Amino acid sequence: MTVPGWALLSTHGLVLLSVVEKPEATTREIANDLGMSERSVQRVVSDLDTAGYIERRRVGRRNQYEVNNEKPLRHPVKEGRTVGDLLSGLVK
Known part of the structure; x- marks a missing residue:
């Protein structure tokens, strides 16, 4: 498969x-x-x-992340849609 x-x-x-x-x-x-470099993910x-x-919070010595589901999608064609709308169809 290519x-x-x-x-x-x-x-x-x-x-x-x-x-x-x-x-x-x-x-x-x-x-x-994801098969990416750590530096790329950090960026x-x-x-x-x-x-x-996302919101980054310090928990002990590590960061923990939370997605802002209410954040609007950036593309003007998807005005009125949020990150949560998108993710609801993709997350297991």
Whole structure:
């Protein structure tokens, strides 16, 4: 089977899904799960945090993440839809 040159979900979308599924996961664990570098995941987590899509909280010596389900999707075509709307169809 040939791997396509594109993906249906962006790296930001994949990291967001990982945070929903395992909010206690470290960036290293997320990177391993997704086959990405830890530095790439850290950059994406920072982007998502800065944009308000996730909230980062310190729990002991680790970070724990929570998705802001009420955050509107960024694309103008999807005005009125939220992150929660999108994730509700994708999360197991």
